[in-house]
Structure formats: structure tokens, C-alpha cells
Amino acid sequence: MPQKVKLAxxxxxxxxxxxxxxxxxxGSRIPAETDLAHLNRVSRPVVREALIRLxxxxxxxxRGRTGNYVLVDGDERDAGYRPIENVADLIQVFEFRFSMECDIAALAAIRRDDSDMNEIRKAGLTLMGEASEDTFGDVDFxxxxxxxxxxxxxxxxSTMSMLRRQIEFGMRLVGEFKQGKPANRVETVLEEHEAIIDAVSxxxxDAAHAAMGEHIAMSRRRLLGFELPVEWQRSSHFVSNYNHYTENKDLGRHEA
Structure with a gap:
């Protein structure tokens, strides 16, 4: 089934x-939303969504109330990762995400503050009210x-920003190929989000690392329809050891 591309x-x-x-x-000021909507023959909400992503x-x-300005030179912009072209690319994205995002969740649990938790909860539960077939990937991201x-x-x-297209693409495919009602899919993902939120809170x-791993593994399974064999798995003691290391700054230093 060909992937539908949103106007935004x-x-x-x-x-x-x-x-x-x-x-x-x-440093240049970009045109106003109304002008961009007129030039591109789309609605202002479509323009606004594209600008939010930028x-x-x-x-x-x-800059104050004068509008939006370009912050980077073309040469400075991150090249990002190459587009997904086939199922093998998607599997690699999930493999990379599993390796990276489990550690991200563990560190978030260690370092987060109340403001972070408010943002995490809001983003995690937004799925209930805003997610649709077209927006599922964006909301989950x-x-x-x-x-x-x-x-x-x-x-x-920065790496998550660079992976945004690949992540959203995979999430939209999950939305298209998942059997069952969309409401059931949202409820399932919400449960997985809540497990991560609870651990980070x-x-x-350790629990955050495991919950994120479960979420990404289940997302992959929902897309592929089957489990992939585990070729290698990190020791369950890794996160605890890393946590101990970060809390004991002098660990590993040699005395003179």
C-alpha cells in the first residue's frame, strides 16, 4: 500500500x-503564515504545522513579535539520515532506536525534574485526544x-530530531497495517507510554530502560506482524552500573 504524504x-x-x-x-525573515498559505494554495493550519516542525x-x-527567522545557513543544517526505502531499512531504524532510546529513557529517569515530567505526561497522553491515522506518527514522536x-x-x-522522518514514517505504517480498530491501537500504545512514564516518574x-525497550519492540512487532530473533542483548545490570557510575563521579579515577 503506497504511503500517503500529508500536505504539511x-x-x-x-x-x-x-x-x-x-x-x-x-537571519532572513520568512513570509507570514497567510502569505505562505496563499502562495502554496493550502490552509493556514497546514502552514502552521510545517512551521512548528521547522x-x-x-x-x-x-524574534519578538516580528515573525519567524531562519536560524541556520544551508551548509550548517544537519544532513539527517537517508529516507526509508524498504522493510530492511525500517528494521534497521527500530534496531537503532532500541539501542539508543532505552538508554535515553534510563538517563531521563535519573535526570528529569518536575517540569520534564509535566511535558512527558502531556506528550504521552496527547495520543488519546489528537491521534488519527494521519497524525499518529507526529503525536507519538x-x-x-x-x-x-x-x-x-x-x-x-539532535539525533532524535534527525530521525524524525524515519520514526514518523514507521509509526504511520504501523497505523496502516495494524489489524483491529484504531481505538484499540491507541489504547495499547497508551498503556506502553504509561509504563515508561511511571518508571521515569x-x-x-532499570524499569524505564525495560519499558522503552518493550514499547519499541512491540511497535516493531505491530508493523512486521512477527518477532525478530534476538542476536544480542545487553546485560540487565548495565543500567544499574551506569547509574552507580554517574552518582559516584570519582569512580575509575586513580589516586596519585
């Missing part, structure tokens, strides 16, 4: 290309991105 995605790609090519140069990627930003920000590691945040790094 097309517009996001167009605006991104204009930044990358220098047509929208660093802001989330750090490509544009507001917000939750994973909120977890990444709570890890207090800018490299994780309790500052239980």
Missing part, C-alpha cells in the same frame, strides 16, 4: 529545501522527543 509534510520538505539551498538565508528542528525561530530532552543530553535530542532507570 510536503510543505515542510519544501521549506527545508529553501533553507538548505539558501533561498531562505540565515522550529522543533531548530531551523527557524521567532512528541512523547519520545520529550523523553530525549529530559535526558539532558543535547546529542540525543519513580526515577527507576
Amino acid at each position: 509534510d510536503k510543505l515542510y520538505d519544501l521549506f527545508s529545501q529553501m533553507i538548505a539551498s539558501g533561498e531562505w538565508a540565515a 522550529r522543533a528542528d531548530g531551523l527557524i525561530g521567532p 512528541r512523547f519520545h522527543f520529550a523523553i530525549a530532552k529530559a535526558s539532558r543530553n543535547a546529542m540525543f535530542v 519513580r526515577k527507576d532507570a
Whole structure:
């Protein structure tokens, strides 16, 4: 089944290309939403969604009340990861996410504050009210991105931003190929989100690591319809050891 491309995605790609090519140069003010809607023959909400994604990627930003400005040169923009072309690419994305996001969740549990928890809860539960076949990937990504920000590691945040298209693509495919009612799918994902939220809230790094792993593994299974064999699995003591290391800054230092 061919993947439907949303108007906001097309517009996001167009605006991104204009930044990358220098047509929208660093420091320049981009046209107002109404003008962009008129020029591209779309509604303002479509334009707004594309601009929100550009802001989330750090490509544009507001300056007071004068509008949005380009924040980066075309040469400075992250190249990102190559597009998904087949099932093998999707499997690799899930494998990479499993390796990275489980650690992100563990660190978020250790480092998060009350403000982070509010954002994580809001993003995790938004799925109930806003998710549809077209927006499922975007809404789910917000939750994973909120977890990444709570890890207090800018490299994780940047990498998640670069993976956004691949993650959303996979989530939309899950939405298309999943058997059963959409409401059941949302309820299932909400339960998985709640397990992660609970572990991060309790500052239980081991449980957060495990809950995120379960969520990503189940997302992969929902897409593929079968389990992949486990070729290698990290020791269950890894997160506890890492937590112990971060809490004891002098561990591993040699005395003079």
C-alpha cells in the first residue's frame, strides 16, 4: 500500500529545501503564515504545522513579535539520515532506536525534574485526544522527543530530531497495517507510554530502560506482524552500573 504524504509534510520538505539551498538565508525573515498559505494554495493550519516542525528542528525561530527567522545557513543544517526505502531499512531504524532510546529513557529517569515530567505526561497522553491515522506518527514522536530532552543530553535530542522522518514514517505504517480498530491501537500504545512514564516518574532507570525497550519492540512487532530473533542483548545490570557510575563521579579515577 503506497504511503500517503500529508500536505504539511510536503510543505515542510519544501521549506527545508529553501533553507538548505539558501533561498531562505540565515537571519532572513520568512513570509507570514497567510502569505505562505496563499502562495502554496493550502490552509493556514497546514502552514502552521510545517512551521512548528521547522522550529522543533531548530531551523527557524521567532524574534519578538516580528515573525519567524531562519536560524541556520544551508551548509550548517544537519544532513539527517537517508529516507526509508524498504522493510530492511525500517528494521534497521527500530534496531537503532532500541539501542539508543532505552538508554535515553534510563538517563531521563535519573535526570528529569518536575517540569520534564509535566511535558512527558502531556506528550504521552496527547495520543488519546489528537491521534488519527494521519497524525499518529507526529503525536507519538512528541512523547519520545520529550523523553530525549529530559535526558539532558543535547546529542540525543539532535539525533532524535534527525530521525524524525524515519520514526514518523514507521509509526504511520504501523497505523496502516495494524489489524483491529484504531481505538484499540491507541489504547495499547497508551498503556506502553504509561509504563515508561511511571518508571521515569519513580526515577527507576532499570524499569524505564525495560519499558522503552518493550514499547519499541512491540511497535516493531505491530508493523512486521512477527518477532525478530534476538542476536544480542545487553546485560540487565548495565543500567544499574551506569547509574552507580554517574552518582559516584570519582569512580575509575586513580589516586596519585
